[in-house]
Amino acid sequence: MMKFRNLLVLAATAVAINASSATEQSIVLASTTSVEASGLLANILPQFTAKTGITVNVVAQGTGKALDTARRGDADLLLVHDPEAEQAFMDEGHGSTRRQIAWNDFIIVGPSVDPAHVKGGSDSVAALKAIATSQAPFVSRGDKSGTNAAELRLWKVAGQTPDGLNKEKWYRDIGGGMGQALNAASAMDAYTLSDRGTWLSFNNKGSLVIAIEGDPRLINRYDVIELDPQKHAGVKLAAAKVFADWLVSSDGQQAIGAYQVNGQKLFNPSAASPK
Amino acid sequence: MHNFLEIVALSIGVSLAATAAATAISLPLGTALAIFPFRGRRLVVVLINAFFGLPPVVVGLVLYLALSRSGPLGALALLFTPAAMVIAQTVLAIPIITALVHRASERAWARYGDELITDGATRLQAVPQILMIIRADLVTAVLAGFGRTVSEVGAVILVGGNIRGLTRTMTTTIALQTSQGDLALALALGAVLVGISISISATVFALAGRARTAGSDEV
Numbered sequence: 001m002m003k004f005r006n007l008l009v010l011a012a013t014a015v016a017i018n019a020s021s022a023t024e025q026s027i028v029l030a031s032t033t034s035v036e037a038s039g040l041l042a043n044i045l046p047q048f049t050a051k052t053g054i055t056v057n058v059v060a061q062g063t064g065k066a067l068d069t070a071r072r073g074d075a076d077l078l079l080v081h082d083p084e085a086e087q088a089f090m091d092e093g094h095g096s097t098r099r100q101i102a103w104n105d106f107i108i109v110g111p112s113v114d115p116a117h118v119k120g121g122s123d124s125v126a127a128l129k130a131i132a133t134s135q136a137p138f139v140s141r142g143d144k145s146g147t148n149a150a151e152l153r154l155w156k157v158a159g160q161t162p163d164g165l166n167k168e169k170w171y172r173d174i175g176g177g178m179g180q181a182l183n184a185a186s187a188m189d190a191y192t193l194s195d196r197g198t199w200l201s202f203n204n205k206g207s208l209v210i211a212i213e214g215d216p217r218l219i220n221r222y223d224v225i226e227l228d229p230q231k232h233a234g235v236k237l238a239a240a241k242v243f244a245d246w247l248v249s250s251d252g253q254q255a256i257g258a259y260q261v262n263g264q265k266l267f268n269p270s271a272a273s274p275k
Numbered sequence: 276m277h278n279f280l281e282i283v284a285l286s287i288g289v290s291l292a293a294t295a296a297a298t299a300i301s302l303p304l305g306t307a308l309a310i311f312p313f314r315g316r317r318l319v320v321v322l323i324n325a326f327f328g329l330p331p332v333v334v335g336l337v338l339y340l341a342l343s344r345s346g347p348l349g350a351l352a353l354l355f356t357p358a359a360m361v362i363a364q365t366v367l368a369i370p371i372i373t374a375l376v377h378r379a380s381e382r383a384w385a386r387y388g389d390e391l392i393t394d395g396a397t398r399l400q401a402v403p404q405i406l407m408i409i410r411a412d413l414v415t416a417v418l419a420g421f422g423r424t425v426s427e428v429g430a431v432i433l434v435g436g437n438i439r440g441l442t443r444t445m446t447t448t449i450a451l452q453t454s455q456g457d458l459a460l461a462l463a464l465g466a467v468l469v470g471i472s473i474s475i476s477a478t479v480f481a482l483a484g485r486a487r488t489a490g491s492d493e494v
Contacts, residue, residue, distance in 0.1 A: 179456060
């Protein structure tokens, strides 16, 4: 028993040391899931940490939850992609500066048999209308993420309300992240809206293929938001600013643009000329 | 996965720390509940047994709100740290260990209680003696607590945040890999998790068994 107890004490100490060393020169970045799931952050963060000694701890949550985490004061910086929700966050006075760092696009993916006959087009709204008419299964994130918000905006243009959609059997709100939605769509032979980054790095596509791409309405903008020093006195503003500045600097922009999966560029740096 | 060992070490470290903390609280608590009669004891016992099924995600959510910088314990700055995960897992393990210790203590107290009191021991002095009598059951209780903590994902992902290199455990990695469609990798890590928890349990169990057959007082 003595030896076992020593082991426990050792483990507890190790955990305590780990926790204390992590609070020095580290920030919490609340981010959308796509920049994490696509591998972008894992790829560029080591470059930033090597240069500045600041560790960036990423909590990937989806834009809605990330903004909420920052509202509560539990994040030092935001990396998100829902223009309307971000504007509301800024209007509430939680943010100080908001800068675009990159863009890519959303795509509609679906089963290769294409029950709604939309494959190959570029008109996302027409495609959603066709999916609704044919009652082909459609997976919605349903998690207040940036992608979920973009999806609902498109449905609105296509003449559908969230309340109406939720009454439909073919509309399946899974309440999960992008990867979970793609897993679900793959398993149910359903259509879904995905960001291109997560799609390219996703490894369980099954029979899913890209159905719709290239619609200007499908542009997906990623912004970095620094927090307001008055509202959020507890956050590590200085270190957060160093990272935000690095993301829009030529070094950071180059790192973002250089990230590829299977030879394809996932994010287009756009700090100099926001889309 | 270059940081694989780091993830395994964090998982086991956090779970061992939580199990140790829960054990320190639950052993005296479980035995005291069996020995000291007081008004409402039955209710406390029923509640502790009911908390066996405490949903981890609810524990995680309550702790999240408490540890948040805008919550009552925000000044401690524990949210999204390994310490927060240890607290969550401790809360989850306490009812299990306490209930199992209480059950064994109740049996031992019914059998040896009068004898211990006749020998001149106070009820307080009887606590360590009862614990000694039920030491074999303690191993099972502590292992059940460890099993609960190491396999849990709902609470640690909320209060830990699944931060790469800081709070990413085996279970949260499995959740993440599944969400990235890396099902084979997720399954492989799942197998490792099962293997590790089985071997830790088996080792402790075997050590305890050997100590018992050797007639040692130390378990």
